[in-house]
Amino acid sequence: MGAELVTEQSTARAAVEVSEHIVEIVSDSGEGAQTAGQMFADLCARSGNGIWTVEIIPAEIEPPSRSRAGASGNRIRIGSSRVTNAGDEADVVVALNEQVLYSRIDAGALRPGTIVYVDKVWGESRDPEVRARYVEAVEDFRRRGYTVIETPIESECRKRTKDPRKGKNMWVLGMLCALYDLHEGTVRDRIAARFGRKGAAVVEKNLELFSDGFRWGLENLEQRFHVHAVPVETPTVVMNGNQALALGVMAAGIEVCSMYPITPATSASHYLAANFENAGGIVHQAEDEIAAIGFALGCSYAGKTAVTITSGPGFALKTEFLGYAVMTELPLVVVVVQRGGPATGLPTKIEQGDLMAALFASPGDSPKIVLAPATIEECFHLIITARRLAEDFRSPVIVLSDANLATGQQPFAKPEPKEAWLAGPVDQSDWDSKVAPMAWDPRTGLSKRPIPGQRGGQHVLTGIVHDEWSHIAYESGVNQRAMAMRSRKFAALASALKPPVVHGDPEGDLLVVGWGSTLGAIEEAVDRLRADGRRVSSLHLRFLSPLEPGLKEIFQRFRKVTTVEVNYADDPDAPLINDETRRRSQLARLLREHTLVDVDCWGPVPGSPLPPGQIATHLATKLDELGRES
Amino acid sequence: MVGLKTEWEIEPAPRECTLAEYKGAEARWCPGCGDHSVLSAVQKMARDKQIPPERIVVVSGIGCSSRFPHYMSAYGFHSLHGRPLPVACGVKSRRPDLHVFAISGDGDCCAIGAGHWVHAIRYNMNITILMLDNSIYGLTKGQTSPTTRLGRASSTHPHGAPLPPLNPLTVTLGISNVSFVAQTVDWNPPHLSATIRAAHDHEGASFVRVLQRCPHFTGDVYADALEDRSHVLLMEHPDGIVLEPAMRERLKNRVDHDPRNLGEAFQLAARTDVYPVGLFYRDPDAVRYDLVTAHGLGKTPSEKLGAIEEAIERFAI
Ligand SMILES: Cc1ncc(C[n+]2csc(CCOP(=O)(O)OP(=O)(O)O)c2C)c(N)n1
Ligand code: SF4
Ligand SMILES: [Mg+2]
Numbered sequence: 001m002g003a004e005l006v007t008e009q010s011t012a013r014a015a016v017e018v019s020e021h022i023v024e025i026v027s028d029s030g031e032g033a034q035t036a037g038q039m040f041a042d043l044c045a046r047s048g049n050g051i052w053t054v055e056i057i058p059a060e061i062e063p064p065s066r067s068r069a070g071a072s073g074n075r076i077r078i079g080s081s082r083v084t085n086a087g088d089e090a091d092v093v094v095a096l097n098e099q100v101l102y103s104r105i106d107a108g109a110l111r112p113g114t115i116v117y118v119d120k121v122w123g124e125s126r127d128p129e130v131r132a133r134y135v136e137a138v139e140d141f142r143r144r145g146y147t148v149i150e151t152p153i154e155s156e157c158r159k160r161t162k163d164p165r166k167g168k169n170m171w172v173l174g175m176l177c178a179l180y181d182l183h184e185g186t187v188r189d190r191i192a193a194r195f196g197r198k199g200a201a202v203v204e205k206n207l208e209l210f211s212d213g214f215r216w217g218l219e220n221l222e223q224r225f226h227v228h229a230v231p232v233e234t235p236t237v238v239m240n241g242n243q244a245l246a247l248g249v250m251a252a253g254i255e256v257c258s259m260y261p262i263t264p265a266t267s268a269s270h271y272l273a274a275n276f277e278n279a280g281g282i283v284h285q286a287e288d289e290i291a292a293i294g295f296a297l298g299c300s301y302a303g304k305t306a307v308t309i310t311s312g313p314g315f316a317l318k319t320e321f322l323g324y325a326v327m328t329e330l331p332l333v334v335v336v337v338q339r340g341g342p343a344t345g346l347p348t349k350i351e352q353g354d355l356m357a358a359l360f361a362s363p364g365d366s367p368k369i370v371l372a373p374a375t376i377e378e379c380f381h382l383i384i385t386a387r388r389l390a391e392d393f394r395s396p397v398i399v400l401s402d403a404n405l406a407t408g409q410q411p412f413a414k415p416e417p418k419e420a421w422l423a424g425p426v427d428q429s430d431w432d433s434k435v436a437p438m439a440w441d442p443r444t445g446l447s448k449r450p451i452p453g454q455r456g457g458q459h460v461l462t463g464i465v466h467d468e469w470s471h472i473a474y475e476s477g478v479n480q481r482a483m484a485m486r487s488r489k490f491a492a493l494a495s496a497l498k499p500p501v502v503h504g505d506p507e508g509d510l511l512v513v514g515w516g517s518t519l520g521a522i523e524e525a526v527d528r529l530r531a532d533g534r535r536v537s538s539l540h541l542r543f544l545s546p547l548e549p550g551l552k553e554i555f556q557r558f559r560k561v562t563t564v565e566v567n568y569a570d571d572p573d574a575p576l577i578n579d580e581t582r583r584r585s586q587l588a589r590l591l592r593e594h595t596l597v598d599v600d601c602w603g604p605v606p607g608s609p610l611p612p613g614q615i616a617t618h619l620a621t622k623l624d625e626l627g628r629e630s
Numbered sequence: 631m632v633g634l635k636t637e638w639e640i641e642p643a644p645r646e647c648t649l650a651e652y653k654g655a656e657a658r659w660c661p662g663c664g665d666h667s668v669l670s671a672v673q674k675m676a677r678d679k680q681i682p683p684e685r686i687v688v689v690s691g692i693g694c695s696s697r698f699p700h701y702m703s704a705y706g707f708h709s710l711h712g713r714p715l716p717v718a719c720g721v722k723s724r725r726p727d728l729h730v731f732a733i734s735g736d737g738d739c740c741a742i743g744a745g746h747w748v749h750a751i752r753y754n755m756n757i758t759i760l761m762l763d764n765s766i767y768g769l770t771k772g773q774t775s776p777t778t779r780l781g782r783a784s785s786t787h788p789h790g791a792p793l794p795p796l797n798p799l800t801v802t803l804g805i806s807n808v809s810f811v812a813q814t815v816d817w818n819p820p821h822l823s824a825t826i827r828a829a830h831d832h833e834g835a836s837f838v839r840v841l842q843r844c845p846h847f848t849g850d851v852y853a854d855a856l857e858d859r860s861h862v863l864l865m866e867h868p869d870g871i872v873l874e875p876a877m878r879e880r881l882k883n884r885v886d887h888d889p890r891n892l893g894e895a896f897q898l899a900a901r902t903d904v905y906p907v908g909l910f911y912r913d914p915d916a917v918r919y920d921l922v923t924a925h926g927l928g929k930t931p932s933e934k935l936g937a938i939e940e941a942i943e944r945f946a947i
Contacts, residue, residue, distance in 0.1 A: 250941060282926060
């Protein structure tokens with residue numbers, strides 16, 4: 001097929017060279033815009049482009065068709081080099097109806113000049129109301145300054161299939177390939193890989209629709225683009241953050257993932273459920289989140305590190321057991337794929353609101369290790385680190401991902417799994433019964449645990465205050481010492497961490513501190529401002545408990561420090577808000593306490609990833625204020 | 631090597647575990663508390679079966695009864711209130727070699743842990759569940775429990791429990807995939823021991839409700855049965871809990887019950903005029919979650935690495 005397509009290319013208009021573009025495909029839920037978007041992203045990555053994708057997810061499984069709330073699809077940012085975030089407004093949007101486009105307009109995803117390909121079938125509807133709404137919308141789009149191209153998507157598909165609802169997405173994929181000058185011979189393989197399970201006829205139909213869309217694009221598109229690609233030479237993989245987490249779980253040699261379904265965490269378990277068995281693991285779908293963590297702790301006690309994967313509401317239910325794991329020094333990896341909160345909040349959307357919960361949600365003083373991956377690649381590698389830390393420090397380790405990482409796709413260097421990453425075999429040799437099950441090293445608080453089956457290691461874990469023999473002991477001295485030993489482990493870990501690396505100059509006017517999925521957008525914003533000569537740098541934390549060392553010293557080299565994080569902060573200019581009443585974003589609170597530096601914050605909660613342009617605008621204002629102060 | 635045959639073997643000295651080797655800290659329950667006899671029944675059974683203490687894991691919740699593991703010398707997991715069953719299932723899931731006991735109270739199992747109770751029965755993993763029912767919240771000092779009799783005054787219901795009690799036996803019998811349900815009493819050590827032994831012999835989740843005296847708070851509750859043995863109804867069957875003839879003779883009120891007969895089990899379990907003891911139900915063919923999820927156990931590191939590499943390769947571009 002590749003060859004056939006290439007020959008026809010000669011009739012097409014020449015493509016305009018661009019360094020990057022942002023494309024969105026949106027449809028009613030169930031029309032396959034997400035599939036088309038993922039496949040388009042995959043093709044771009046295979047041809048050597050940098051990509052970042054964002055899923056556009058409706059709140060319901062089958063929302064009413066042609067509704068603003070029902071938009072489902074994908075945003076793909078394509079670049080000629082590495083892409084680290086979803087970018088600002090879209091350059092191109094393909095909409096299978098005009099109403100779903102409104103949800104993207106409401107989300108601020110378009111700008112004047114955005115090219116909109118909208119299916120014109122609605123303008124030909126037999127229902128006068130549908131016709132009227134379409135006509136009205138198209139006029140409105142033009143008034144808003146978008147370049148509207150009414151496209152015969154459904155009518156073209158009808159030439160090939162009686163049920164275009166099931167194939168329009170492949171036609172659109174073909175058209176996009178024509179639009180972006182992609183003529184990869186691998187398209188056929190990818191379609192076969194995607195639809196092969198549904199049978200040869202389905203593959204064939206999809207291929208035909210793809211070719212139709214491609215040909216239509218070459219013949220009819222007035223404008224075409226080309227994003228320069230550098231062919232992939234080193235082994236590379238493309239996946240989303242939840243897939244990376246799942247593969248990380250396997251590569252860490254974890255044997256049990258105990259979970260209860262919750263968006264946006266569940267897809268990691270879906271992936272594991274389909275693949276874990278071969279790597280020696282199981283997914284246990286428990287009756288609730290409490291049981292999920294209890295089961296995981298049982299596995300862990302029996303010598304197998306386990307992971308439990310959840311999101312905010314499920315995490316809330318796990319907190320009593322989490323405190324138990326702290327108290328009994330049981331290793332455990334807890335993945336929290338954050339969504340908006342509190343309560344049910346924004347089930348499918350990004351927020352970074354669970355930092356404080358991760359740090360403090362259990363009763364009493366219950367320090368835990370908290371890590372946050374900043375890229376898809378780190379979702380993979382940090383799980384391996386987390387398992388090791390959990391074992392070595394006998395501690396629960398919380399890995400805070402978020403909805404942006406969960407569904408975002410990005411290429412990264414193919415990991416080479418090592419035996420050293422896997423959990424070792426369960427020690428069943430005799431235990432010297434003179435060694436206590438919590439024989440704390442007085443300097444570091446670290447100790448080694450006996451595993452059931454080890455003769456001589458018999459002991460009883462208990463959540464009640466206990467001495468190093470795990471014997472219940474209410475004497476105040478014992479509690480003081482046990483608390484100190486459990487706390488000391490964190491100083492021991494902190495002393496082993498490297499100070500964070502500053503992006504940009506090590507000193508300047510403004511330092512931006514972030515954590516989690518905002519890394520790419522923050523650094524892009526900082527780079528744009530630095531290109532304008534502004535004295536701004538950034539720093540991104542992976543360890544949130546214990547915090548990476550040297551922060552105070554780094555902060556003191558800047559006139560001002562602010563966090564940018566997707567969790568709520570009061571607007572300092574709002575009524576009643578002053579320095580005393582202002583509730584600040586969570587990392588800012590943590591850093592203020594930790595460094596005694598007057599750390600400011602910016603905490604918008606739009607339910608979508610922060611665009612670099614908005615971050616840059618906000619930072620520029622802060623820099624201007626600083627300029628006026630001096 | 632010099633002087634050594636290539637094939638040689640040293641027989642390890644046969645290991646004989648004494649009762650003392652199963653005994654942990656001195657039990658701190660009140661004198662006369664029924665928990666004492668359950669503890670010694672479990673210790674004796676472990677000794678009789680010569681289960682190495684290091685292969686025993688006793689998981690419990692929170693309550694007087696849940697102090698149990700501290701008084702054993704074995705591995706123990708004194709967990710959270712209501713949560714012993716998920717933990718016990720987790721211990722068993724990747725370690726089929728361990729003997730897992732779960733100790734729970736009537737509040738622990740039938741109130742806060744009720745959800746786990748239903749599901750642990752359904753998972754039917756090979757664990758032994760002992761629910762020590764004193765009809766009260768003991769540890770927290772005498773509040774109404776789900777099994778407290780209607781009208782019985784307690785510190786939370788001074789005018790009497792407002793609702794009829796929940797029947798843990800009929801509830802358990804009603805759970806799909808249930809495989810072993812028995813009842814015994816703490817004050818009849820031979821029956822208690824025989825029941826616990828049968829429960830441990832059963833391959834699947836065995837649920838034993840032990841009617842447990844709490845002289846401190848509910849000395850009155852099982853007084854009728856203690857005064858007059860005819861209040862106890864002995865269920866008998868060759869496949870059930872079999873007592874020595876002398877012990878059997880002491881219980882005059884007896885009934886034949888085939889533990890495969892679920893309908894009859896329900897009828898017996900629902901009786902409130904007597905305390906039926908013995909085996910209500912056993913289904914050796916119920917699906918075992920620990921067996922159906924055992925796949926992948928014992929994979930070698932190189933098998934694991936191979937599978938992981940293959941999984942990663944599917945994302946390669
Ligand atoms: C989450 C939680 N809620 C409440 C308690 C307090 N609490 C401890 S034991 C108990 C009831 C125990 O009753 P039961 O399970 O019947 O055990 P018993 O003491 O009678 O053996 C309660 C309410 C707790 N420890 N944890
Ligand atoms: S209060 Fe009751 S249950 Fe608790 S130890 Fe005393 S007698 Fe036993
Ligand atoms: Mg009780």
